Amino acid sequence: MDFGGTKIEANVLDPAGSVLWRDRVPNPGTYPKAVAAIGDLVGAAEQALGARCTIGVGTPGSPSPRTGIMRNSNSQYLNGKPFGSDLEAALDRPVRLANDANCLALSEAFDGAAAGVGSVFGLIIGTGVGGGLVLDGALLDGAHGIAGEIGHLPVPWPQGAELDPPPCWCGLAGCCETWVSGKGFARAFHAEHGQTLTAPEIVAAARNGDPAAKQALTDYTDRLGRVLAQVANLLDPDVMVLGGGMSNVAELYPALPAIVRHHAFSDLWDGRIVPARWGDASGVRGAARLWPAAGTAEHQAAG
The missing domain is CATH 3.30.420.40 (ATPase, nucleotide binding domain)
Structure with a gap:
């Protein structure tokens, strides 16, 4: 289920x-x-x-x-x-x-986009943001069952509008979920440009050349890249697998590695960032x- x-x-x-x-x-x-x-x-x-x-x-x-x-x-x-x-x-x-x-991480580690590797981080970027970690085929839950919950850490290396963070439903402010979920993408676009569009509508507008939507997608990609760089610095997984509605945005995948590489505390980061083989x-x-x-x-x- x-x-x-x-x-x-x-x-x-x-x-x-x-x-x-x-x-x-x-x-x-x-x-x-x-x-x-x-x-x-x-x-x-x-x-x-x-x-x-x-x-x-x-x-x-x-x-x-x-x-x-x-x-x-x-x-x-x-x-x-x-x-x-x-x-x-x-x-x-x-x-x-x-x-x-x-569950996303376990599925993709078992017979999905990350099959056969030692460490897999799964990130859902849909209505919310959640993360999970699989090591050598087994879920790592952590002592309190919250291992991998990147969605409720703040966006790292904040800049611009991120310095005045929005409240999150969890009671904190500026959580990754408020920026890189689909809802967070739409919220940030409305705050910056005054237009009410869904995440898929913003992506479609960007593909059609709308300047505001193109900038919003660029900003979103940079934020997501910084979030994944934080994962790389903390967990250093072999593969990061993306699921949820925003994982279907093909423009993300060519751009994300360079952003992660810029922020990763390594001279040779070459991890893989891939969409889930099994999709939703x-x-x-x-x-x-x-x-x-x-x-x-x-x-x-x-x-």
Whole structure:
């Protein structure tokens, strides 16, 4: 399951990673209805396949490793709720939860754009910004379950408008999410140019030669490059994989390495920055990978 802000997607994978069944429904936007929607998707999948599935869920935010209570989710109605245990009660089986960026990183490290390397950083730049780290094929959650959460660090090496940072929903100000998420891109464009456009509309205008939109995309690319340079300096991964809506902007990839190289504390930084192989399906595939890849008595299929 990929629990998104606007939709909930379910895939059922066989142990080799082939998709046996998929569906998505709108996220109903309230906690009880969301739990029920997941139950309905699981029921539909198992009826279609005639098999009982293991359940992995990629979520915005993450459960506390000490209490199991959700925190740090920009789908704020999840925060403070025992999402995992409520799903286990509704589905009558164990459920594994992980942050959606962790799921992206796990998917891409397993059989995606970063397969076969030792260290992978996954960054979602969509409605929000989240990061996850995989080392030698295993997720690194950290002592408090927040490893890789770059979205709520400030934009590094601030300049210009960044010196007067906007508030973030988390209670701080100037977080990366307020600048390099899709919403942050649109917010910054409105603040700078007084126009209300979505991120895809700004990108389209830039491609059509609009000067304000071209400058906004240049500024966005520079900010994202500085964020990734911070990742390089802190974690130095082999590959950084981008997911979420902004990862589909092809103009980013030729420009980002030089920006990272300029800010990285190295004379030879040559890491790779790539889009997710599995696109917006990477999170749901990574959620399935929270269970073993090979069939066991417990594992008939991963969904």
